[in-house]
Structures are given as structure tokens and as C-alpha cells.
Amino acid sequence: MSAAMTLPPTALDVTAVRAQFPILQRTIHGKPLVYLDNAASVQKPQAVIDAISGCYQQYYANVHRGVHALSEQSTAAYEGARETVRQFLNAASTQEIIFTRGTTEAINLVAASFARPRLQPDDEIVISAIEHHSNIVPWQMVCQQTGAKLRVIPVLDNGELDQQAFVELLNERTRLLGLIHVSNALGTVNPVQPMIAQAHARGIPVLLDGAQAAPHFSLDVQALDCDFYAFSGHKTYGPSGIGVLYGKAEWLNAMPPWQGGGDMIRSVTFEHTEYAPLPYKFEAGTPHIAGAIGLAAALDWMCSTGIQAIADHEQDLLEYATAQFRQIPGVRIIGQAAEKSGVLSFLIDGVHPHDIATVFDQSGVAIRAGHHCAQPVMERFGVPATARASVAAYNTREDIDTLVSAVYHVKELFG
Amino acid sequence: MDNLRDLYQEVILDHNKRPRNFRMLESCTHRADGHNPLCGDRVTVFVEVDDAVIKAVTFQGQGCAISTASASLMTTMLTGKTVAEAERLFGQFYDLVTGHSQPSSAMGKLAVLAGVRDYPSRVKCATLAWHAVQAALHNQTEPVVTE
Structure with a gap:
């Protein structure tokens, strides 16, 4: 891990953090922006914007094949970004860091290249009832292709997974456990460490969907001992269109490429193609060069700001908001797990979440209303949708106060 | 909050709270389902045509x-109209909520939904039931999806 991540936690200077996010100067409908849609996507600090524009303004060229100065600089920056990601995840080697378009593509890669060739009819893949669609649909597709079956760990009323049922689901036919690290719809932090240990005790590899965890936690894939870890740049203060798949080298080496093309080969003839070594085997075509560089700047920004300080600050905001929401008559919080991170999903009696979001917007408050790409979660809790406020490093207690007043305004309007 | 009052006018809030003709119609000759995946809205419309x-x-x-x-407003407006009149009204209503026309007297209470034109993401909400009625009248069996 980088030096910044091992420093003792210090309180976050939120004013200084906010000053680094140009978009927070904006007004929406004449009101200061209160951005609480961070679980959908996070705003970008100046350091990330500068890294991306710096790439295009000063040294952009294609990577890995030029002998000219710009290509060498671009390649150094792109591969430097891979090393930054390795440190962020504490992976053993940069060979284990594959750049993808995002979490979704990372999971699809594992489904197509790891799961599909291994699965036999009646084999089983275990996921949980609180997965994002990106950790459901790729497995359904691979089950349709192979005759394997999808098994689902149920969720309790408070939003925690049923651990007893989980243990009972694992059997000799289980070929993979795919688990969301932090639920984007409910905020539940899953106890991934013991769940990974239980799966491994039966020889079952584990993929973690870290899209909602990477923005909030110090990660160590070696300590977790997960086999695959996926996350997205746009939720970790970086650009969209870039993400990461971490995989243990032993698995990645044994997996066939999933897309063919340039950059992923060592030699090509019409009779035979020899593939490039890791990680290039899984990066066909010109990658999102500036995206990877922007992602590295974002991870550097998180580390230098202090990941633990950000997490402590967000936890304070979540607890502050939760305590206030519990006082408001007619407001129901969906997802009350003992361990939560960053997300407050809620309903207001008699008001559809979409109307809540529209009214909030007029107060400058941006939240998400809908199923949050987790329709099975909505069905489990018997609601068509929820309103969801989610926090990031730059949010303040004043933002939460504005949110709470907006709730009262909704109640008044629809009362 | 004036903008909000343009969108959420009293008539709208009233019809939301106490929707008219909110029931199954045993004698229906046509029916269809509508679904707006964006918000999770679901509607089933029942139409009796003679x-x-x-x-x-x-x-x-x-x-x-x-x-x-x-x-709700749609159900109050369509009763007694011919099928051709209903289709014409839908066209006028669609133009209204997408900002392509001004409210006219022919639209009656539907004019209160004119504020939707300032909220493009909500046009699908305002037109869901109308799309479903049109599907019902054309005997479409597949649910209508507005997304």
C-alpha cells in the first residue's frame, strides 16, 4: 500500500476537499448544488480533470507500440496507472490488473472467460439477493449457455444476507461465488472476509463486485484472498469508461482471452496466433489511455486525502442523516444493516420516489429515484422503487440538513 | 418553488390522492398493460367500446x-368519446406535454399537465396510460413499455 494509506486517520478538512471540486460551485434552479447521487457516480476533483487534460494537451499518443517520445510517455503514464491501481488494491503484481470499461465489463470478462469454459450442466453459481444487475445478468447468460444453475443467498428484512442459508447453499456443484462487497441499493456492507473463507474451504473461487466499496474502503485483495475483484473509475472520483478487474495470476493465466484484436497478441499468422502475456492478453484494442491515467490520479487523490478519513467522514454523515430521518413521521428507511456504507434508501408515505426526486431537484438536491439497477432488491422489499441519498468526501452536515428540509417540503406539498 | 407548483398543480395532487375510475372494469372489451421501467410505474387500463x-x-x-x-384525468376525458376522437386527443395531449403546442379548450382539465414539458424525463410518466389505452384499442397483447 502507498505511504498515504498507512498514516493514522485524521479528520477530513471538508472545506479544503470541496474547494477541489469545481462542479460544487454550480447552482441548480438558483440553489447551491447539494449532490447526493454519489452511489450512481461521483464528481471529479481538479487533480483528475488536470490529469486527463494534461494527457491530451502534453503527451498523448497510442501506447505500447510507438518508438517516438509521445508514445513512450503515454505508455509510461498508462503503465504507471496500472502500478497505482496495484498499490490501491495491494495486488501482488501489475500482471493481475486488467483495465476494463468498468465493473460490468470486468464481471462479464470473468463470466465469459473463467466461468463459461468450466461450467457443466447442473453446476451452480451462487450470488446474493442484493446484487446489482451487473452481477446477476452475466451469470444468467453463462447459465443459459452451459446449463448451469444460479442460486441466490436470501436477504433478511434488515438488509443483511442470511448467513445460515449461505452456508447451506454451498455444495460440491458450486463453481463460483459472486458477491457484492457493498450494496448500492441498501448500503449493506457484506461480511466478505468470512464468506470468502467459507467458500474457499470448499474450494470455491470468489468474485467481489467492489463498485460501491472501492470509493469508501482501504482495499487489500491479498488479505481478502478474493480470486477476482472488480471496480469502476467513475465511482472512485475518476472518469467513466474505465474500470479494473483484479484476478489472481494463477486464474488469469489459465483463462483464454475473451476479446481478440490488437495489443493482446504476441504474433499473428492466418494459421496461428500466440497471445500476449498478462495483463495484455485481456486488453484487446487501444485502451482508454486517458481514462486509466485519470483513474490513477483519482486513486492518488483518495490516498493523499486519506481513505480512512473519507470513510469516517461519510460514516458520520450517514449516521447524522439516519438519525434525522428516523425522527420524520411517514419516512421509512429501506436497509438497516448493522454495517452500512454511504447509502440511505428511503420512502415517504404516499409519495412516489420519482416525485420526491423532482421536488428535491428544485431545492438543488440531486438524489436517485428508481430501482438502482437492483430490481430483485425492490421486489424483495415490496416496493417499486426507492429514493436514495448517497454521500461522498465533499458532502457536509449542511447538505444533510438541506436534504431533511427537502423531505419536509415534499410532505407539505403532497400532504 | 413556483416551478414545482406549475408541475404539481392542485388538480394533479388531487387526482393522485383520489384517482378517478381506479378499478377493474368487468365489462371491458379491451385492456392493456403499460410499464415504465425508469420509475417502476405499472398501469393496466380497461376500456369498454360499443x-x-x-x-x-x-x-x-x-x-x-x-x-x-x-x-385518472384521462379516464374522465375519454368516457363518451369516439375511438377516433380519443386518438386525436392523445395526439393533442402528447404535443402539449412535449412542448409542441399550447393548451386548448378542447383539452379541458388535461391542460394542468402542461407543466410536464419542463421536465423531459417525466413525459413518459404522463403518457404511460395513454399509450396503454392506444395499445388496448389496437388489441396489442404485448405490454407497452415507455423507455
Whole structure:
């Protein structure tokens, strides 16, 4: 891990953090922006914007094949970004860091290249009832292709997974456990460490969907001992269109490429193609060069700001908001797990979440209303949708106060 | 908050709270389902047509205030109209909520939904039940999806 991540936690200077996010100067409908849609996507600090524009303004060229100065600089920056990601995840080697378009593509890669060739009819893949669609649909597709079956760990009323049922689901036919690290719809932090240990005790590899965890936690894939870890740049203060798949080298080496093309080969003839070594085997075509560089700047920004300080600050905001929401008559919080991170999903009696979001917007408050790409979660809790406020490093207690007043305004309007 | 009052006018809030003709229609000759995946809105409309005249329209389902009020107002407006008049009214209503026309007297209470034109993401909510009625009248069996 980088030096910044091992420093003792210090309180976050939120004013200084906010000053680094140009978009927070904006007004929406004449009101200061209160951005609480961070679980959908996070705003970008100046350091990330500068890294991306710096790439295009000063040294952009294609990577890995030029002998000219710009290509060498671009390649150094792109591969430097891979090393930054390795440190962020504490992976053993940069060979284990594959750049993808995002979490979704990372999971699809594992489904197509790891799961599909291994699965036999009646084999089983275990996921949980609180997965994002990106950790459901790729497995359904691979089950349709192979005759394997999808098994689902149920969720309790408070939003925690049923651990007893989980243990009972694992059997000799289980070929993979795919688990969301932090639920984007409910905020539940899953106890991934013991769940990974239980799966491994039966020889079952584990993929973690870290899209909602990477923005909030110090990660160590070696300590977790997960086999695959996926996350997205746009939720970790970086650009969209870039993400990461971490995989243990032993698995990645044994997996066939999933897309063919340039950059992923060592030699090509019409009779035979020899593939490039890791990680290039899984990066066909010109990658999102500036995206990877922007992602590295974002991870550097998180580390230098202090990941633990950000997490402590967000936890304070979540607890502050939760305590206030519990006082408001007619407001129901969906997802009350003992361990939560960053997300407050809620309903207001008699008001559809979409109307809540529209009214909030007029107060400058941006939240998400809908199923949050987790329709099975909505069905489990018997609601068509929820309103969801989610926090990031730059949010303040004043933002939460504005949110709470907006709730009262909704109640008044629809009362 | 004036903008909000343009969108959520009293008539809309009233129809949201107490939707009219919110029931199944046993005597229906046509029915169709509508679904707006964006918000999770679901509506089923029931239409009774006799000799090309709409005798009754009812609906069931759940949705946001805009889609519920729009469906409710629609049922009050379509009763007694011919099928051709209903289709014409839908065209006028669609132009209104997409900002392509001004409210006219022919639209009656539907004019209160004119504020939707300032909220492009809500046009699908306002037109969901209308799309469903049109599908019902054309005997479409597949649910209508507005996304």
C-alpha cells in the first residue's frame, strides 16, 4: 500500500476537499448544488480533470507500440496507472490488473472467460439477493449457455444476507461465488472476509463486485484472498469508461482471452496466433489511455486525502442523516444493516420516489429515484422503487440538513 | 418553488390522492398493460367500446403523481368519446406535454399537465396510460413499455 494509506486517520478538512471540486460551485434552479447521487457516480476533483487534460494537451499518443517520445510517455503514464491501481488494491503484481470499461465489463470478462469454459450442466453459481444487475445478468447468460444453475443467498428484512442459508447453499456443484462487497441499493456492507473463507474451504473461487466499496474502503485483495475483484473509475472520483478487474495470476493465466484484436497478441499468422502475456492478453484494442491515467490520479487523490478519513467522514454523515430521518413521521428507511456504507434508501408515505426526486431537484438536491439497477432488491422489499441519498468526501452536515428540509417540503406539498 | 407548483398543480395532487375510475372494469372489451421501467410505474387500463364509442375507461396500477393523475384525468376525458376522437386527443395531449403546442379548450382539465414539458424525463410518466389505452384499442397483447 502507498505511504498515504498507512498514516493514522485524521479528520477530513471538508472545506479544503470541496474547494477541489469545481462542479460544487454550480447552482441548480438558483440553489447551491447539494449532490447526493454519489452511489450512481461521483464528481471529479481538479487533480483528475488536470490529469486527463494534461494527457491530451502534453503527451498523448497510442501506447505500447510507438518508438517516438509521445508514445513512450503515454505508455509510461498508462503503465504507471496500472502500478497505482496495484498499490490501491495491494495486488501482488501489475500482471493481475486488467483495465476494463468498468465493473460490468470486468464481471462479464470473468463470466465469459473463467466461468463459461468450466461450467457443466447442473453446476451452480451462487450470488446474493442484493446484487446489482451487473452481477446477476452475466451469470444468467453463462447459465443459459452451459446449463448451469444460479442460486441466490436470501436477504433478511434488515438488509443483511442470511448467513445460515449461505452456508447451506454451498455444495460440491458450486463453481463460483459472486458477491457484492457493498450494496448500492441498501448500503449493506457484506461480511466478505468470512464468506470468502467459507467458500474457499470448499474450494470455491470468489468474485467481489467492489463498485460501491472501492470509493469508501482501504482495499487489500491479498488479505481478502478474493480470486477476482472488480471496480469502476467513475465511482472512485475518476472518469467513466474505465474500470479494473483484479484476478489472481494463477486464474488469469489459465483463462483464454475473451476479446481478440490488437495489443493482446504476441504474433499473428492466418494459421496461428500466440497471445500476449498478462495483463495484455485481456486488453484487446487501444485502451482508454486517458481514462486509466485519470483513474490513477483519482486513486492518488483518495490516498493523499486519506481513505480512512473519507470513510469516517461519510460514516458520520450517514449516521447524522439516519438519525434525522428516523425522527420524520411517514419516512421509512429501506436497509438497516448493522454495517452500512454511504447509502440511505428511503420512502415517504404516499409519495412516489420519482416525485420526491423532482421536488428535491428544485431545492438543488440531486438524489436517485428508481430501482438502482437492483430490481430483485425492490421486489424483495415490496416496493417499486426507492429514493436514495448517497454521500461522498465533499458532502457536509449542511447538505444533510438541506436534504431533511427537502423531505419536509415534499410532505407539505403532497400532504 | 413556483416551478414545482406549475408541475404539481392542485388538480394533479388531487387526482393522485383520489384517482378517478381506479378499478377493474368487468365489462371491458379491451385492456392493456403499460410499464415504465425508469420509475417502476405499472398501469393496466380497461376500456369498454360499443359501436366505436368509448362507454367506460378505468385503470389500476401504481405510479408517480404525474402518471397516476394523468391516467385518472384521462379516464374522465375519454368516457363518451369516439375511438377516433380519443386518438386525436392523445395526439393533442402528447404535443402539449412535449412542448409542441399550447393548451386548448378542447383539452379541458388535461391542460394542468402542461407543466410536464419542463421536465423531459417525466413525459413518459404522463403518457404511460395513454399509450396503454392506444395499445388496448389496437388489441396489442404485448405490454407497452415507455423507455
